[in-house]
Amino acid sequence: MSGGDPYELLGVKRDASQKEIQAAYRRRAKKSHPDLNPGNKLAEQDFKDLSAAYEILRDEEKRDRFDRGEINATGAEKPQRRYYRDFADAGTDPGAYENSAGFADLGADDIFTQFFSQRGRKDFRTRGADVRYSMEIDFLDAVNGGTRQVTLPHGKALDIRIPPGARDGQTLRLRGKGGAGEGGAQTGDALIELHVRVHPFYRREGDDIRFDLPISLTEAVLGGKIRVPTPAGPVVANVPENSSSGRTLRLKGKGVARRNGGRGDVFATLKIVLPEKPDPDLKAFVTGWTAGKSYNPRQAMGV
The missing domain is CATH 2.60.260.20 (Urease metallochaperone UreE, N-terminal domain)
Incomplete structure (x- = not known):
């Protein structure tokens, strides 16, 4: 998606109803749909941008988060900035160790001592964590199958194979593409949840x-x-x-x-x-x- 405002892309007001948003999407998407504009790259990009904008506005939770500035027009999280005063107001040293798992009674030295003592043991092996991602795909890619390239947060590009007949909400498992294991243990997996865009007429x-x-x-x-x-x-x-x-x-x-x-x-x-x-x-x-x-x-x- 080009990153444009989804309201402007669909041509609706910010207080538009879901019915108005759906009607605007179907009206505009029909004009630029690839099936009706074979070989027209500009129309293809317009269709993708419209579909991405519709995915934001048709989901009430995503729409609310976009309106609050928590996600951008692509649906990606916006980094939440924190200032020193945030810690000062809470009476907390910004360099202090924080968590909510009940470790308040342990000092930082105790925690790290325990951690590194375990790391020092030859038999300490921990499988890497699974990492979850969310990916939007076109309706026809879900129906026919295909390949999409995605870039993971650490910068590595992966070719994702979308199986024929993929369904909305289906999760793909990419073995060995998650977090690194400890002590030579197995790498975790990448779990990619698919979200299928609505088609203008199918x-x-x-x-x-x-x-x-x-x-x-x-x-x-x-x-x-x-x-x-x-x-x-x-x-x-x-x-x-x-x-x-x-x-x-x-x-x-x-x-x-x-x-x-x-x-x-x-x-x-x-x-x-x-x-x-x-x-x-x-x-x-x-x-x-x-x-x-x-x-x-x-x-x-x-x-």
């Missing part, structure tokens, strides 16, 4: 994908072949003649990737969309269409 249900597929009135009436975007790539599907909004097309094997090589299905629900600008010819035709005037699609509802 919705995941298990290994299946659902979304609304806009079609023209001509395509609905006459039917025909149309290109349909799927997580596995665009495919050609057949719209049956005289299709109404709400009819669902099933595209087998184009959904969420599985580790065994298979995939779930895609369910595209047709939605008839008229041109934004009224068409005089279409209006004239419907005005003179006698059968259309007598047809009541709500008759089954008793109205």
Whole structure:
């Protein structure tokens, strides 16, 4: 993310409701989505920035922390500055040993004496600590799998393999990438919790994908072949003649990737969309269409 203010990126006020934030994200993300702008790096970056901004504002806790200045626009912690007066006000020497684990009765010399006496023992071995991280990934990376490079706090870059079909909240374990062990003991692991960004129009249900597929009135009436975007790539599907909004097309094997090589299905629900600008010819035709005037699609509802 470029680090810009998430409110400004989404074009919403700071007191915007969650509904307003979601609507703004979907409206803007649709214009810059990579599937609709193949090869356009600028649009791809815009989409990533919008998704990152939405991740901050859709999570009430993250949003509150950003508003308080505790995290930045990428979601990273901001360092909390402490001054000498903070210790002075608390009556504490800033160089003194502090903890809340019940060691107040032990002097610093006692603690370090015990520690180093243990370190001096040949059999003192302690496995390195596991280190936890949080990583946001794009919806399609979770669906299809992929690789992301991350830089750990100590500066080392790691290539993270995202397994096909990864889920929100799933934790990846990178063995031997955590804290160093003591006395030659085993290194700890890095645990990376995945957080999947919301997609502008795809919705995941298990290994299946659902979304609304806009079609023209001509395509609905006459039917025909149309290109349909799927997580596995665009495919050609057949719209049956005289299709109404709400009819669902099933595209087998184009959904969420599985580790065994298979995939779930895609369910595209047709939605008839008229041109934004009224068409005089279409209006004239419907005005003179006698059968259309007598047809009541709500008759089954008793109205």
